[in-house]
Amino acid sequence: MSEIPLIAVVDDDEAIRDAIQSLLRSVGLRAAVFASAEDFLQADQRQATACLIVDVRMPRMSGLELQRQLATANCPTPIIFITAHGDDETRARALREGAVAFLDKPFSDEVLLRAVESALPSSGGGEGSYH
Secondary structure (H helix, E strand, C coil): CCCCCEEEEECCCHHHHHHHHHHHHHCCCEEEEECCHHHHHHHCCCCCEEEEEEECCCCCCCHHHHHHHHHHCCCCCCEEEEECCCCHHHHHHHHHCCCCEEEECCCCHHHHHHHHHHHCCCCCCCCCCCC
């Protein structure tokens, strides 16, 4: 049996972090939350993280800057961006640079879970394979 994937959630909004963490845990995934991109990088979770859910706009380091840093460090972790301030240019740039999805807040639980499933390596179990 394979190890349960770790999803890292990076968002400066505590309510969003908590809600996504609860959602991920409810479907059997492990979730770690971080209030900033710097917190994520300092925790050195890069190798253990199967997928990142990252807010675009955060103080100090944006989600796009985190994406760039991870790419520079040759860390190909799939990234799902979430934002309340999306625009076509930012969306196109994030996707062009390798993001798996770019979701506008508010988004449904189903939409987020589908994006996470598409980002994770295939477990062979299809949808609901982490229940």
